[in-house]
Amino acid sequence: MEDQRRTLSAVSRLSTWIAAMSSVPPSDISGKTAPLPGQSDVPIVDVRQLVGAGxxxxxxxxxxxYRLRVTARDRLILTK
Structure with missing residues (x-):
């Protein structure tokens, strides 16, 4: 039950973020430093916006x- 609640919470945060980002041009995303070569129109996402406090x-x-996890060493692991 707890896992289900956390999953729904994460999906809710992700849905909220997607809705918000769909109306924001990539150049207006906060935290953006410099575009990657050839990828100026690719949105930049801070992982903390996805995982929240978790x-x-x-x-x-x-x-x-797919599970995206931040490790103790602040590395990202994506597993199916």
């Missing part, structure tokens, strides 16, 4: 769940 978030892609 250390992981479930991402849904084509009906499949």
């Amino acid at each position: 250390r992981e978030v479930i991402l849904m892609h084509l009906g499949e769940a």
Whole structure:
């Protein structure tokens, strides 16, 4: 039950973020430093916006769940 609640919370945060970002041009995203070569129109996302106060978030892609986790050494691990 707890895992289900955390997943719903993460999905809710992600949905809110996607809705907000869909109306923001990439050049207006806070925290953006410099565009990567050839990728000036790619949005930059701070992982903290996805995981919130936690250390992981479930991402849904084509009906499949993927777990994005921040490790103790602040590395990112994406698993299916």
